[in-house]
Amino acid sequence: MGSLQNPSIPIVNLSAFTRDSTSYERKQAAAKLSQCCRLNGFVGITGHGMPTDLLDKVFAMSKRLFDLPLEEKLKAPHPEGWTPHRGYSGIGRENGGAKGALDAGDQAKMDPDDVSGLNMMTMKQESYEVGSEYNKEDYNIWLPEEVLPGFRDLSLEIYWRVNEIAVAVLDALIMSLELNVEEADYVRKIHTGHANQLRLLHYPPMPRDAFKAEEHSRLGAHTDGRYDYHPSITEMPSYSLSEPLLTTVRLNSTFTFDFQDANQGLEFLDRQTGKFVEARPKNGVMYMNIGDMLMRLSNGCYPAGTHRVIIPVASRTPRYSIPYFVSVDPDAVVAPQASCVGPGDRPRYEPITFRDFRDELFKATQVRDNDQVS
Numbered sequence: 001m002g003s004l005q006n007p008s009i010p011i012v013n014l015s016a017f018t019r020d021s022t023s024y025e026r027k028q029a030a031a032k033l034s035q036c037c038r039l040n041g042f043v044g045i046t047g048h049g050m051p052t053d054l055l056d057k058v059f060a061m062s063k064r065l066f067d068l069p070l071e072e073k074l075k076a077p078h079p080e081g082w083t084p085h086r087g088y089s090g091i092g093r094e095n096g097g098a099k100g101a102l103d104a105g106d107q108a109k110m111d112p113d114d115v116s117g118l119n120m121m122t123m124k125q126e127s128y129e130v131g132s133e134y135n136k137e138d139y140n141i142w143l144p145e146e147v148l149p150g151f152r153d154l155s156l157e158i159y160w161r162v163n164e165i166a167v168a169v170l171d172a173l174i175m176s177l178e179l180n181v182e183e184a185d186y187v188r189k190i191h192t193g194h195a196n197q198l199r200l201l202h203y204p205p206m207p208r209d210a211f212k213a214e215e216h217s218r219l220g221a222h223t224d225g226r227y228d229y230h231p232s233i234t235e236m237p238s239y240s241l242s243e244p245l246l247t248t249v250r251l252n253s254t255f256t257f258d259f260q261d262a263n264q265g266l267e268f269l270d271r272q273t274g275k276f277v278e279a280r281p282k283n284g285v286m287y288m289n290i291g292d293m294l295m296r297l298s299n300g301c302y303p304a305g306t307h308r309v310i311i312p313v314a315s316r317t318p319r320y321s322i323p324y325f326v327s328v329d330p331d332a333v334v335a336p337q338a339s340c341v342g343p344g345d346r347p348r349y350e351p352i353t354f355r356d357f358r359d360e361l362f363k364a365t366q367v368r369d370n371d372q373v374s
């Protein structure tokens, strides 16, 4: 196994949706987007309009955040349970399922550089999740201002700036799927921006041993949001979109943007070859993967992109990334849109609210944990 040396992730320029343009230009860009999304559910986007200086400021802030002593970071602890998915999660706190996650007391005892005691399903990362201040269910959990001055303001600034890009990309996706006017209105309406999630991620350097075993990926293969326990998805005899993977992460989305530093590691599954392809950091390129919600809305026309984060052999440096999950409001019904159900085809997914989808996956996770993890 291993990564393909020559990344072949399709890149599409969506500037027609982020600045003034003609309808011909928008149609051209949407057609290219459609071609790219159908393949593997992932694509590189240029022309997105994300200001580089803002992104640089946020990466610098993220580094300052994770450099804080653990007891400071734990002043904004991620609570137990599913909701809210906000605040600081220490190394090993989030994994594919509930079992094996460390509680806050264990985190405090743990040396962040020593990940040797963690099993392969445990994520070797720390993260901080931020959402809309108007989301009363997934409410924000902030560090006291004096711990990291400016963190709250900057996090909210980038949250809403990226949402502007999300609105433009959603328009492009709607056009690319050729939704009719009612469907387009509905899909826009259920994406208010208040259910999105900004995730600051830090993957610390890994010990030497980690390089021996392929399963020591920094973040195992998953879609947003189903997680696969297997170290390598290519070891599964077949991978079918209709079969649920074994468990889940808490990161469901319609689509996810990924901003990353210069330390590579993000990879996407090419469904044709069953191999992972490097999403190499490139100036001006924002990667996007289709999440489970858009897979359902599009009746599977756009598959949810399977991705993972590995430790590049050449690099033992830490890695910082900023995924941004664009999600539907929790009580919105997500069902295949009629325009995506071709002649002779049928809706492949039952209508479901985001809330029920999330709860069902969570329950399934508990069962699998009991079954499979000793």
Ligand SMILES: O=C(O)CCC(=O)C(=O)O
Pocket: 199, 201, 219, 224, 251, 258, 259, 260, 266, 307, 308, 309, 321, 322, 323
């Ligand atoms: O770190 C990354 O680049 C990707 C993270 C990711 O896939 C996730 O948080 O769901």
Ligand SMILES: [Fe+2]
Pocket: 222, 223, 224, 251, 256, 307
């Ligand atoms: Fe992901």
